[in-house]
Amino acid sequence: MKTISILGSTGSVGCATVELIKEMPGDYVVDSLTAHQNWQLLAEQAKILKPRYVAVSKHEYYQPLKSALFGQNTQVASGEKAIIEAGEREVDLLMAAIVGTAGLLPTVAAIRKGTTVALANKECLVSSGEILIKELDKSKAKLLPVDSEHNAIFQVFENHNKSHLDRLILTASGGPFRDCSLEEMKEKSPKEALAHPNWNMGNKISIDSATMMNKGLEIIEAHYLFGVKESVIDVVIHPQSIVHSLVSYLDGSVLAQLAHPDMKIPIAYTLSWPNRMNINVPRLDLSKVGLLEFYDPDKDKFPALRLARESIKSGGSACLAFNAANEIAVAAFLAGKIRFTDIVTLVEKVLEKNIKAGPKSIEEVILMDNEVRKYTESIVGA
Numbered sequence: 001m002k003t004i005s006i007l008g009s010t011g012s013v014g015c016a017t018v019e020l021i022k023e024m025p026g027d028y029v030v031d032s033l034t035a036h037q038n039w040q041l042l043a044e045q046a047k048i049l050k051p052r053y054v055a056v057s058k059h060e061y062y063q064p065l066k067s068a069l070f071g072q073n074t075q076v077a078s079g080e081k082a083i084i085e086a087g088e089r090e091v092d093l094l095m096a097a098i099v100g101t102a103g104l105l106p107t108v109a110a111i112r113k114g115t116t117v118a119l120a121n122k123e124c125l126v127s128s129g130e131i132l133i134k135e136l137d138k139s140k141a142k143l144l145p146v147d148s149e150h151n152a153i154f155q156v157f158e159n160h161n162k163s164h165l166d167r168l169i170l171t172a173s174g175g176p177f178r179d180c181s182l183e184e185m186k187e188k189s190p191k192e193a194l195a196h197p198n199w200n201m202g203n204k205i206s207i208d209s210a211t212m213m214n215k216g217l218e219i220i221e222a223h224y225l226f227g228v229k230e231s232v233i234d235v236v237i238h239p240q241s242i243v244h245s246l247v248s249y250l251d252g253s254v255l256a257q258l259a260h261p262d263m264k265i266p267i268a269y270t271l272s273w274p275n276r277m278n279i280n281v282p283r284l285d286l287s288k289v290g291l292l293e294f295y296d297p298d299k300d301k302f303p304a305l306r307l308a309r310e311s312i313k314s315g316g317s318a319c320l321a322f323n324a325a326n327e328i329a330v331a332a333f334l335a336g337k338i339r340f341t342d343i344v345t346l347v348e349k350v351l352e353k354n355i356k357a358g359p360k361s362i363e364e365v366i367l368m369d370n371e372v373r374k375y376t377e378s379i380v381g382a
């Protein structure tokens with residue numbers, strides 16, 4: 001039996017994780033569940049999974065959450081520190097499924113404890129890559145990638161012999177605007193941008209998929225996770241989202257992981273790793289899938305890929321700035337303050353002025369992240 005905590009249990013990845021655990025009663029003991037504001041769903045999950053600890057980051061939801069769990073043997077807490085405490089608690093596996101750099105400190109807390117972390121929260125690796133990798137080396141904690149592309153690579157990557165590696169190939173659906181012109185993209189509304197053709201995800205990652213900032217974040221994520229140069233990582237558009245990524249080797253062999261686009265599959269792999277669990281998802285029948293297409297991304301329409309690569313090459317605080325500016329730009333687009341195509345333009349503008357020497361500690365990551373956010377907000381507000 002494994003003990004597990006789910007940070008961000010009320011989100012899209014969090015809920016899929018909860019669903020899988022509900023399907024395996026007896027295999028997992030749930031230690032902690034956390035949310036930002038959705039205390040109602042958190043309470044519902046807690047009534048079913050009976051965790052030892054629940055935390056909501058907004059203090060105003062402490063009382064309603066506490067009342068909803070009255071009589072249950074679950075400790076209730078609120079505030080940012082309470083979410084970090086959830087990361088510090090001793091468990092076998094922690095699912096890091098908070099969105100954005102808000103998930104950084106609790107994830108670092110888990111890594112410092114030596115906990116195995118199933119990492120969905122790519123933003124925290126992007127903003128503090130080198131520091132996080134050092135923390136992992138120090139504590140001997142393990143990161144299991146949840147992102148479907150990185151999970152696919154993790155499944156087929158011969159980590160023990162990197163010298164055989166030729167290329168990592170990340171697949172991308174191309175998002176909802178894959179076939180739109182740049183002119184058409186300018187007028188796209190949040191509702192249109194949120195309508196991903198293949199995946200049902202949280203708002204931020206859905207917008208990132210539409211701009212392809214998500215693939216940019218994933219290039220940076222792969223660079224840190226697998227310790228490879230940016231120049232070794234390719235991106236290929238694959239509209240069917242069946243091949244989740246590929247690794248090519250020096251002898252010309254290419255290994256890939258294939259599955260229906262359902263996050264339960266990579267999540268289940270991290271829950272059961274190094275074993276596999278039998279889960280209730282439709283089996284892949286390639287004769288029914290039929291056509292699998294692959295083609296190069298349009299670099300002019302999706303400059304996010306170039307910006308991500310330039311950020312890795314620039315080093316210093318560039319990846320941190322890339323991520324922080326994007327988080328603010330996505331929020332501004334969803335709030336109707338900027339147009340869809342302004343998201344990437346804004347990130348590029350911020351990068352021009354905000355690349356410094358890289359942070360030396362997690363505390364410096366937080367300070368620099370805040371600085372870039374304020375700078376980006378000042379441009380949005382102007």
Ligand SMILES: NC(=O)c1ccc[n+]([C@@H]2O[C@H](COP(=O)([O-])OP(=O)(O)OC[C@H]3O[C@@H](n4cnc5c(N)ncnc54)[C@H](OP(=O)(O)O)[C@@H]3O)[C@@H](O)[C@H]2O)c1
Nearest residue numbers: 008010011012013035036037038098099102120121201202
């Ligand atoms: N969704 C996918 O299919 C998918 C696939 C690959 C990778 N990922 C990555 O997984 C992460 C989560 O994505 P998602 O789509 O599941 O996001 P989501 O649906 O928006 O859920 C985000 C979760 O984080 C919590 N949260 C938000 N802000 C917080 C804060 N300031 N402090 C503490 N908790 C906070 C939310 O709580 P409330 O519900 O209370 O707001 C919710 O539980 C992202 O980094 C994303 O890039 C997602």
